[in-house]
Amino acid sequence: MDFKIEAKDIATKARSGQITTAHGKIETPIFMPVGTVGSVKAVQVSDLKTDVKAQIILGNTYHLYLRPGLEVLKKAGGLQKFNGWNRPILTDSGGYQVYSLSGTRKLSEEGVVFRSHIDGSKHLFTPERVIDIERCIGADIMMAFDECTPYPCSYDYARKSMQMTHAWLDRCIAQYNATEPLYGYHQTLFPIVQGSVYKDLRRESAEKIASVAKEGCSIGGLSVGEPKEVMYELTELVCDILPKDIPRYLMGVGTPENILEGIAQGIDMFDCVMPTRNGRNAMLFTKNGILNMRNKKWAEDFSYIEEDGASYVDTLYTKAYLRHLFHAQEFLAGMIGSLHNLAFYLWLVGEARKHILLGDFAIWKSGMVKQVMQRL
């Protein structure tokens, strides 16, 4: 994997660049749609490519391991072939499930025993095992196995968890170095900064990650409920420590505002379920603000979803019609919402990139944040 920085903003720490993977190039800053079980929910691959203009999508190690399972993925020749995407894929390691499925798993220094949310069966995930699974999935970018700490989180717990994540990282790297890709193309490994909301822990973790990161690195454990100001402050602190010449990925973030702030602090990659999940739940992000498409006020609004929107659905359907679809619980409603939101997110990071290259990112951003976050 290769990363070239093309431009650096002067007023902020934003930068634009290009990542080259075995499955294609990625222009940064970039937003990566989430496709947990191998599919970006409610969105066709064809639309992801031509309409959303996604360049890389996520998959999830825990979910794909459980279903369809490693044998199928191996026989398919990797996830890129299996799901028809054939472009760059990043897999989350299951570290988020350590957090989100905390009620059905047991955590120890060795690893995590998950109780399958599908059938209740037990599955041990160790750092070594996670790397093996990610090899089977064939992700271009594999995430190290970590614990995403909850919020709030005591200092003591955060410190121990961070130390464990660091120990797991060393084991991930060892396993990474001891194994080969299964499908003949290069896979890279991103380590993850943890440390909850504690600055000294974040600093320590960032230093650890900086010392081992080769081709990219990431920041985890944020956007789990802490105030956004805390997230911004910690992102800045961490970015100042992380290597400048490799991509930085802020995991699980976020709202359009979060993403623009992240870009300003030097983040290159983002992912979040928000555009798809909220899109399925009738919340639309537009360049003029946020709409709840279930609201009565759209019942007889026959204007297009977004007159100059980024997706073809924006001028194919009216607000009144989309509201009707949501009320009628038609699958099409969630498909339109997801497609619209993803196209908006990709448009947003594309614009950010454009303005970084132009040199007026800071001005553009402050106007855009206000515009994009207002409620319509």
Place this chain on the structure above:
RNA sequence: GGGGGGAUACCAGAGCGGUCAAAUGGAACAGACUGUAAAUCUGUCGGCUUCGCCUUCGGAGGUUCGAAUCCUCCUCCCCCCA
């Protein structure tokens, strides 16, 4: 013509003497959602000057300390037999 059942809030539908402004669904209205156990979840849902009060359970009377619940009559609906 004879016999029986029923009318409850926007809809459907519990309740069958006090703990009922009335269960439960649905609809409606609003909100939440940040490395997806989510096409999910939450709240409100008679009125008001809202720790209380007022008006409601087809209509009119009555019994009772007290009625959506019991009695009488009326109106409408449904079913069975001829």
